Amino acid sequence: MNDTPSSQMPVALSAYAEDVDKVYYLIFWLSVVLFVGIMAAAAYFAISGKRKPGVRAEPTGHHMILELGWTVAPVFILAYLFWVGWKGYLDMSMVPPNALEVRGRAFQWGWDFEYPNGVHSKELKAPLGKPVKMILSSNDVLHAFFVPQFRIKRDTVPGIYATTWFEANKLGEADIFCAEYCGGKGEGDTATGHWAMIGKVKIMPAADFDKFLKEGNGPKEGETVPDWGKRLYADKNCAGCHSTDGAVGAGPSWKGLFGRTEVMSDETKLLADENYIRESILEPQAHIVKGFGPVMPSYKGILQDKEIDAIISYMKTLK
Amino acid sequence: MSTHDEATLNTNYLTATKGWKSWAFTLDHKRIGLMYLVFVLAAFLAGGIFALLVRTELMSHGPTIVSGPTYNKLFTLHGAIMVFLFIIPSIPASLGNFILPIQLGAKDVAFPKLNLLSFYVYLCGATLTLLSIAHGSVDTGWTFYTPYSLQDPEAATKVLYMTLGVFVLGFSSILTGLNFLVSIHKLRAPGLTWTRLPLFIWGMYATSIMQVLATPVLAITLLMLVFERVFGLGIFDPKLGGDPILFQHFFWFYSHPAVYIMIVPGMAVVSELFATFSRRVIFGYFAVAMSSLGLALVGFIVWAHHMFTSGMSEFANMLFSALTFLVAIPSGVKVFNWTATLYKGSISFAPPMLYALAFLFLFTIGGLTGLFLGTLNTDIHLHDTYFVVAHFHYVMMGGTVIGFIGGLLYWWPKMTGKMYHFGGATVGAWLTFIGFNVTFLSQFVLGSRGMPRRYYDYLPEFESLHRVSTFGAYILASGLFTTAGVLIHSLAKGRAAGRNPWGSVALEWKTQTPPVFQNFEQTPIITKGPYDYHLASDEELVEDLYAPDAAE
Numbered sequence: 001m002n003d004t005p006s007s008q009m010p011v012a013l014s015a016y017a018e019d020v021d022k023v024y025y026l027i028f029w030l031s032v033v034l035f036v037g038i039m040a041a042a043a044y045f046a047i048s049g050k051r052k053p054g055v056r057a058e059p060t061g062h063h064m065i066l067e068l069g070w071t072v073a074p075v076f077i078l079a080y081l082f083w084v085g086w087k088g089y090l091d092m093s094m095v096p097p098n099a100l101e102v103r104g105r106a107f108q109w110g111w112d113f114e115y116p117n118g119v120h121s122k123e124l125k126a127p128l129g130k131p132v133k134m135i136l137s138s139n140d141v142l143h144a145f146f147v148p149q150f151r152i153k154r155d156t157v158p159g160i161y162a163t164t165w166f167e168a169n170k171l172g173e174a175d176i177f178c179a180e181y182c183g184g185k186g187e188g189d190t191a192t193g194h195w196a197m198i199g200k201v202k203i204m205p206a207a208d209f210d211k212f213l214k215e216g217n218g219p220k221e222g223e224t225v226p227d228w229g230k231r232l233y234a235d236k237n238c239a240g241c242h243s244t245d246g247a248v249g250a251g252p253s254w255k256g257l258f259g260r261t262e263v264m265s266d267e268t269k270l271l272a273d274e275n276y277i278r279e280s281i282l283e284p285q286a287h288i289v290k291g292f293g294p295v296m297p298s299y300k301g302i303l304q305d306k307e308i309d310a311i312i313s314y315m316k317t318l319k
Numbered sequence: 320m321s322t323h324d325e326a327t328l329n330t331n332y333l334t335a336t337k338g339w340k341s342w343a344f345t346l347d348h349k350r351i352g353l354m355y356l357v358f359v360l361a362a363f364l365a366g367g368i369f370a371l372l373v374r375t376e377l378m379s380h381g382p383t384i385v386s387g388p389t390y391n392k393l394f395t396l397h398g399a400i401m402v403f404l405f406i407i408p409s410i411p412a413s414l415g416n417f418i419l420p421i422q423l424g425a426k427d428v429a430f431p432k433l434n435l436l437s438f439y440v441y442l443c444g445a446t447l448t449l450l451s452i453a454h455g456s457v458d459t460g461w462t463f464y465t466p467y468s469l470q471d472p473e474a475a476t477k478v479l480y481m482t483l484g485v486f487v488l489g490f491s492s493i494l495t496g497l498n499f500l501v502s503i504h505k506l507r508a509p510g511l512t513w514t515r516l517p518l519f520i521w522g523m524y525a526t527s528i529m530q531v532l533a534t535p536v537l538a539i540t541l542l543m544l545v546f547e548r549v550f551g552l553g554i555f556d557p558k559l560g561g562d563p564i565l566f567q568h569f570f571w572f573y574s575h576p577a578v579y580i581m582i583v584p585g586m587a588v589v590s591e592l593f594a595t596f597s598r599r600v601i602f603g604y605f606a607v608a609m610s611s612l613g614l615a616l617v618g619f620i621v622w623a624h625h626m627f628t629s630g631m632s633e634f635a636n637m638l639f640s641a642l643t644f645l646v647a648i649p650s651g652v653k654v655f656n657w658t659a660t661l662y663k664g665s666i667s668f669a670p671p672m673l674y675a676l677a678f679l680f681l682f683t684i685g686g687l688t689g690l691f692l693g694t695l696n697t698d699i700h701l702h703d704t705y706f707v708v709a710h711f712h713y714v715m716m717g718g719t720v721i722g723f724i725g726g727l728l729y730w731w732p733k734m735t736g737k738m739y740h741f742g743g744a745t746v747g748a749w750l751t752f753i754g755f756n757v758t759f760l761s762q763f764v765l766g767s768r769g770m771p772r773r774y775y776d777y778l779p780e781f782e783s784l785h786r787v788s789t790f791g792a793y794i795l796a797s798g799l800f801t802t803a804g805v806l807i808h809s810l811a812k813g814r815a816a817g818r819n820p821w822g823s824v825a826l827e828w829k830t831q832t833p834p835v836f837q838n839f840e841q842t843p844i845i846t847k848g849p850y851d852y853h854l855a856s857d858e859e860l861v862e863d864l865y866a867p868d869a870a871e
């Protein structure tokens with residue numbers, strides 16, 4: 001097992017990553033040999049054939065056996081490459097039956113992961129040595145779940161569940177990138193987009209993982225509800241568009257929001273009470289605040305009732 | 320233009336008629352080709368400036384010169400302009416328009432009026448694209464993937480202009496393709512049999528077939544996108560019950576053949592260069608000609624290799640992976656045949672030949688790195704990373720654009736009547752070649768290490784390679800500007816070029832430099848192949864770089 005990144009590949013942290021690397025380096029060395037061979041021949045022919053006065057080029061322009069040879073010989077190499085790639089790919093696609101199911105939701109612009117007992121996290125937690133089946137979906141546009149250290153990638157398509165799986169075989173951290181372009185918004189520090197959908201996978205011993213599942217659903221020990229709401233504000237990416245100090249970002253600031261009367265794009269006025277805020281979070285397109293675009297993603301399925309309550313109680317502190 | 324008298328028909332096409340109307344309403348394929356050349360090069364310059372801005376932004380971790388959303392617009396413009404306004408029309412519409420009828424020994428293309436129309440259609444498409452830029456420009460990427468391209472109603476007008484622009488540009492391509500197909504079938508000079516056709520023509524033939532057959536699919540797709548936007552029809556948007564994956568199928572059903580619409584002309588040009596500068600018939604002429612058609616054919620059945628991670632069935636992925644490997648065979652045949660053409664040749668290293676050799680080097684890398692992407696399990700890792708970016712730049716720029724510049728330097732004296740400075744052109748070629756490799760070799764490593772494409776910002780560990788790539792881009796730009804400078808200088812101060820500066824036996828070098836209005840004073844009778852150097856007399860092979868009266 002290689003614990004360090006190779007020259008061209010990141011560290012391998014999943015069961016089939018090494019297979020992918022083997023195929024990658026096989027093609028790499030094959031290409032190097034072919035490339036050097038062809039270029040050496042071309043360079044030699046070109047230099048040795050440099051034009052000399054009075055010397056004509058040799059006229060022969062066709063050689064059946066040679067030409068058939070270089071048409072047919074590659075077929076075998078190509079067939080072999082196809083075969084190893086396909087076999088490796090099948091391993092990636094066949095989810096082991098005992099896999100733990102984790103839901104991954106992509107939205108503009110972040111990730112949310114949900115475990116079988118309803119616990120959510122922004123960082124993906126993965127138990128060591130246990131296959132994990134990812135059930136991926138998107139709240140808005142296309143994204144792709146990409147973990148280079150696992151050699152895995154899968155597009156998330158709105159309206160469709162996509163599945164893939166991995167088995168982390170070493171402790172450590174891996175990166176999550178969004179690999180399918182999904183836009184961007186905002187100016188300056190509040191700008192966010194495709195490039196900001198960078199997350200982490202934390203691979204932990206099975207015991208720690210179980211502990212995380214037990215404790216993950218609610219405030220941490222000693223945390224008050226508004227503090228939990230504040231943590232959610234950061235963790236769930238609300239901070240990407242909403243400030244708490246009055247500055248206008250892609251969305252309105254939360255400062256003094258609770259209890260204020262908001263003017264909507266159709267000039268109706270609504271009081272920002274619990275119901276209004278709850279609706280703003282679950283169905284943001286139902287009413288659009290005047291002066292803003294309809295860009296807020298819905299958090300339906302991502303935020304639990306308890307979490308929404310916690311966010312509201314945090315908002316109440318932002319006078 | 321039937322009103323021209325005999326004398327006009329037999330004078331230099333650049334001076335045969337005068338006034339701006341004689342250009343704006345010209346039916347002469349050579350003038351249309353030149354006008355295309357001007358606009359195509361302007362698009363190259365614009366796309367190149369966007370590329371430099373993109374690379375400069377990526378030079379350092381964190382915001383560098385622009386904001387994230389602006390960056391998204393920059394790379395969209397770079398891609399859309401380069402693909403639709405520059406590379407696709409580059410070789411066929413500019414060099415092809417100029418050279419193809421001459422190589423056929425014809426007076427013009429089959430439908431000269433259609434040819435002029437296609438030029439104006441191109442201008443209309445370009446104008447629509449500019450309108451979208453003027454409205455603040457789109458940020459969808461050149462692929463316009465749904466539902467993102469349908470998401471923001473405020474961006475509607477811009478996306479509409481851009482898609483309509485590309486839609487219109489498609490028609491220009493179709494018209495040019497149609498014109499070439501009919502010309503090749505109907506206008507060959509007496510004695511110009513199919514087996515005597517220059518490989519450039521074979522390449523244009525294959526390209527035209529693809530343009531005529533594939534472009535309508537793009538047109539329909541973009542039209543559906545427009546309908547979805549304007550009338551709210553649910554075709555691709557899941558919110559309206561549509562299917563975003565369907566868009567990808569439609570899009571790549573055109574855009575994969577488009578890859579061959581772009582690369583086959585590049586191959587066609589370098590086939591001419593290898594023959595002329597090696598003074599030999601292209602090794603395996605028949606195989607090279609047929610491999611162009613082979614690529615055109617296979618190009619139609621591999622589109623879904625862009626979608627291996629999209630959620631297609633395992634079976635579909637298997638099928639498209641297997642089919643994709645077929646592409647390697649005709650591509651390999653060409654590389655081997657060009658290499659073999661050099662063997663025992665009489666090789667000149669004049670500037671156009673440097674581009675042919677650079678093409679061989681770069682295209683081979685582009686092709687071999689395609690193997691990583693056709694292989695399923697490695698593609699899952701590499702898809703949508705910088706590896707793919709590097710791969711297609713090796714093919715599109717290292718292949719097509721290098722072929723285009725090589726062809727431009729090759730036919731420049733014939734087109735403009737001026738010879739350029741060899742030293743300057745050689746320096747330009749080397750800077751371009753070195754800069755190109757520095758820019759894109761580093762991107763292969765970035766990609767295989769996991770750097771996703773279309774990222775405004777990245778993790779700090781990717782910074783050093785991004786920096787290398789950006790400096791490479793500056794070297795590359797200096798090479799291209801040097802070449803541009805050399806060509807512009809030749810127009811102003813260059814010496815008049817001779818009839819056959821490269822000592823070629825091909826037909827286009829038999830007519831005057833620059834050609835007369837009707838290309839040949841008498842319709843040529845073809846008795847030999849275009850590369851029959853062994854049948855040529857010594858006089859035919861003399862390189863008259865400069866016109867006799869210009870040489871003191």
Ligand SMILES: [Cu+2]
Pocket residue numbers: 142143144178179180181182183193194195197
């Ligand atoms: Cu994304």
Ligand SMILES: [Cu+2]
Pocket residue numbers: 574575578621622624625
């Ligand atoms: Cu393709």
